[in-house]
Amino acid sequence: MPQLRQNIITLDWVIIATERAKRPDQFGRTVKVEEIIPEFDSSCPFCPGNESTSSVEKYRFEKNGKWSLRTVTNKFPALIEDGDLNSVTSGIFNSMNAIGAHDVVIEHPRHNGTLTDFTHEETVSILNAYLRSYKELKKNKLIQSIVIFRNHGKSAGTSLIHPHSQIVATPIVPNQIKERIASAKKYYSKNHECVFCRNLNDETKSGERIICETSHFTAFIPYAALSPFHIWIFPKRHASSFHEITTDEISDLAFNLKTVLAKLKNGLNNPDYNFTIRSAPTQEKSGKFFHWYLALVPRISVAAGFEMGSGMYVSPAIPEESARYLREIDI
């Protein structure tokens, strides 16, 4: 019997479609992907030697006199840093200049690596680069929201192979984030607790959907995961924004994230994925009721007309089975 489940945080309902459910090991790519990517590509704007072609450098980490990571502005930015908003309302049409920021973290000098290939120290420095951009951008009072994300693979929207992440800062709070804040606030008013903390406690108690628990983070498949192997990594300590992360927590997150990504790679045959770090709006006080987290979505199913027309999802994966499968995958 197919089941409807509601996600208490997003309020979205998902249909767990048992009639068309697949076994966890059936979700991986069916064809082994053996792309041969060189360590260096002279035409890549992110490869060493082409620094001048990749737009303005914001900062770099160095090691042995060479850069090990660079943060630059996107050459084709979705939002730009200088200018006025010039907000215009003409009847029903609202617009403003897309002032904000669009940073790119070039994660490694190597052209062909990815997070699962990097050392712990290298992963830590990527997270530190996110943190640095976040803190820097947050100082701009025009900026209302900062989203950190990583697209891995073509079906996840990557246009450049060279390993990189992105940070986008917007001068408005996106509607979806507004709604999540409103619903978290409502939950807090009613229950005097953070809905994310509650969710994490209940998931930990149940244990069924946990993938990887480390000192400061818990990775799990939500009870009402919208798509197969949709994973949330929650910090155990309540904090509303990523920029509150401590040095110890960065190190622990690097370990947790790398573990989960390695399990996905081995268990599902290196799927494309996106991950994103969600925080509370930058200029609002949402300390008590909102909780930052990382959402990781492997691109192993396609949202179609039903999802588009309803905002609901049909998932052919049973969260408990998917989580058990990943828990047991060796890395």
Next chain:
Amino acid sequence: MPQLRQNIITLDWVIIATERAKRPDQFGRTVKVEEIIPEFDSSCPFCPGNESTSSVEKYRFEKNGKWSLRTVTNKFPALIEDGDLNSVTSGIFNSMNAIGAHDVVIEHPRHNGTLTDFTHEETVSILNAYLRSYKELKKNKLIQSIVIFRNHGKSAGTSLIHPHSQIVATPIVPNQIKERIASAKKYYSKNHECVFCRNLNDETKSGERIICETSHFTAFIPYAALSPFHIWIFPKRHASSFHEITTDEISDLAFNLKTVLAKLKNGLNNPDYNFTIRSAPTQEKSGKFFHWYLALVPRISVAAGFEMGSGMYVSPAIPEESARYLREIDI
């Protein structure tokens, strides 16, 4: 300068990314798709002769003693028609049985056709099949929402090639529809008019984003279209639900939709697409402030980490340019 635009109906903001914008003719498939699909496939459950393999038939239209269209229940339904909801709340975990319906309209006996190949009369009978399912399902008091949709092509989520559409009825109002209703209600309270009617009037007055206007319908690219060539087809007459459509309007919609699809096919080299028909919840009174419509989304861009983490979209297409391009495409 990239621009932020807000969609007055969904309240979503989109970034019109002028720095990475493409010319309208650059959005089509780059490779001409010349799949040779036979008129008949003996292994297809929807082809004539295999009627017994395609689950329960709800009704059929006949012509010259043979079926010309059949509506059946989905063999692997996301929701099933018989049973009790058995709604369970256990702490933060809400679930219920997925009781509802999942109909499939087998649009044509031919295995290889699609809407742009069908005659006007055939297209009318497809819309009539939607209407028949909608009216039938609406009688069930458990059902709260009905979504009609069509997935065209692999990247749009089609699993079977044989031309078909689907109708899904759910026992809850999806969260996204709830939010749209709430925002339409708010607009109505404040402005004493339907926000959709207002939108249509303003789009018609401006004319810049109109693709095809017929007696009863207007197809346009919304001012804040979330993705390239995202199209809305609005009925001119205010009505909150698809089932209120008249015979004349069905015929006019068939013509309008076929025209728009032919323009997409010729102008963008036969892109995959989804379309969906959105109506007000079935058991609620939302007559004055909600307006049904058809949304058509060609799959020519990939939503990535930013879209996932914010619910906002970055579109590399300028709606006015895209609409002008489609207006001028011959069919």
